[in-house]
Amino acid sequence: MSTDMSLGHPWLRDPCAQIDIAATEAARFRQDRLTKPRGSLGRLEEMAIRLCGMQGTATPSVDPVQILQFVSDHGVATEGVSLYPRVVSFQMLHNIASGGAPVSVMAAAIGARMEIFDLGVLTDPGPIMGVRSERLGTGTGNIAREPAMTEEQLAAALEIGRTAVERAIADGARLVICGEMGIGNTTEATALTCALLGPSLQI
Known part of the structure; x- marks a missing residue:
């Protein structure tokens, strides 16, 4: 990449x-x-x-709050980097949409709006109420063996995120919270952190 x-x-x-x-x-x-x-x-x-x-004010406000929750699978999970199988991403997508996941419960508790995105769980779940299907594939490639995404997929993913934030702001959101879910995500995040920070990274 x-x-x-x-x-x-x-x-x-x-x-x-x-x-x-x-x-x-x-x-x-x-x-x-x-x-x-x-x-x-x-x-x-x-x-x-x-x-x-x-x-730009001495009296801030966080209401209304908009949560953007992105869900996708990560190919590196096939390397055994997670305690859980990839099917959990599919299950969690349904759980978030049905209101049973922690993020759903917390969003309801504070009256936050939430928009959920399927960017590519391994198994296409089909239409789910409350979920925007923005699938870019069946998850990312296994970064231990191949690029995670094509440049076209990356550009499309970034554009989906940008559009979602702009939509939230247009709807009056004062605070936008972005979250993600997908088995193998910690490994992907660590790899990105190392790539971006390089020698300056301290663990």
Whole structure:
């Protein structure tokens, strides 16, 4: 696979939106004057301040929340890297859609909207209520022996994610949470981390 992640999509090279420094400082000033010991909320307080900088306000809001859940199988699972067989990805897709998975329960508890994507579980599940079929194949290739995806598949996957985020923002989401599920995903994530960070990676 090419290491050029642009693949003809200049938006991948666009810089991230700038943090609003004035809003960040205003939020910190406000936190220090609330009825509580300064810094008593720990990391939660810092997260709220950072969110203010992203949203450009001293009083942040996370509602409405939009969860984007992507599901696919990973070919490297055939190397025995997971405790569970690949069929679990198929089962979890159904479980998420039916409301039985932890992410589904938590989404319901906070009133978050959730959009579920089948990007390529091993067995095509057919139509499932609440699941968008965006299948790019029957999972990725086994990275121990072959490329995980073609450049065309990668470009399509990135575009699916970008479109999903844009759709969430257009629907008024103030916080977008992205998640993924698929047996073998930890190995894939580790390989990507090593490839991107290279010698700077510290374990």
